[in-house]
Amino acid sequence: MLSKNTIKHIQSLRLKKFRQKYRKFVVEGEKMALEILQSTELELEGLYALPEWLEKYQAQLIVASSKIHSLSAKDLERISSLKTPNKVVVVCNIPTYSLELPVLNNSLTLFLDGIQDPGNMGSILRIADWFGLPYVFCSLGCVDIYNPKVIQSSMGAFLRVKPIAIEITDLQSQCPDLNIFAAVLDGLNVFTTKLPKNGLLVIGNEGNGISELVRAAANYQIMIPKGQEGGAESLNAAVATGILCSALLNR
């Protein structure tokens, strides 16, 4: 049985305020739990699971046995933030990633300028993971990467992608030669324009696009060309991120 304090602690991590205070976040789901056990980047604080799950994965759990806790279905419901709780809830320390300038300069990376929707943020982390982008930078106005909905929709991408919360001016002062591509609705055709191979691709907020501050910092304003009969005003932010990354990487 879990103590009231443990339950309260885990529940508190639904809020950004407490995730930042304790530097911890929650992950739910069998597959991600097993991946975390094998991760060298993430440090486990505790794993809370139904007895049948613990029994099934005994062998994998040995590495962290002191941090494994059995719990009842009722307690699982209490600590889960899912409508239909899975069998296991994991609490991890939020990792701190340092920025390696040579890696940054020789890669395509992302800067998210105020992405608000957790589902979009999760999808974008999956894109970064799929293409192996070393960093995803997030402006301070973005939804928190460690928000439970982001973590769920990232499908484990947070285990490999390194998110760093930073403002673009700070990033530029650390790395002044960085090429910056701003995704806009009226820029250069990303498929036909000769562009440098590496750089920082900036994706704007779902409703307002890229802020003036960031637009002014960009070397290239790029866009996804519309079809002849195209009518939509914009694409979903994660969809646009996927198209631009794939276009920049496959030239």
Next chain:
Amino acid sequence: MLSKNTIKHIQSLRLKKFRQKYRKFVVEGEKMALEILQSTELELEGLYALPEWLEKYQAQLIVASSKIHSLSAKDLERISSLKTPNKVVVVCNIPTYSLELPVLNNSLTLFLDGIQDPGNMGSILRIADWFGLPYVFCSLGCVDIYNPKVIQSSMGAFLRVKPIAIEITDLQSQCPDLNIFAAVLDGLNVFTTKLPKNGLLVIGNEGNGISELVRAAANYQIMIPKGQEGGAESLNAAVATGILCSALLNR
């Protein structure tokens, strides 16, 4: 004031059963309401709005004055399926689109094989609208295009894109020479393989991918190449759709 029957009728359209029975669906939001008034494809059954909204858009509303109804904020809450209702709710007839084979044969089009998430469906409609794809075919296992969440997240794309519910075998029997591209995780690199320009791009279900039936029907199995350091198991279905459409169209 709205009659109880009108309120019940509009509420019933939250369910697919009643949308299919009455061949009607609901759209909420000021921008989409104004677009519907100008649409030549969609037939309006009724527009229900707060008095201040009706006053503001008097001029645009003349075209449909007999179908315009003023309502109270309380009734708006009753008929809206949004947490925070907008100022206007529209009921439209579900259009029936006919299939023009020459258009189908000379275009890129989409076939959605069991897409379940309303947000993904809405994002995919936006992609089809952006690139001007003439048709989006949906297997009978897909979430209903006229589901309120799909309509909201399509951002008006349903006004221009023509969705048709059909099974792939029926489509093939109507159009036997159609090139079929199946999006898979282990196919031909869409960026480097020579592929025909036109055809039907098939996108599978979020969890299970493309069904065996559809895979067997495909002429080409294509994929989005992973990055060298790429780790994710898959991309979000709407993101994958966007990347594949843009890659097929920009060659």
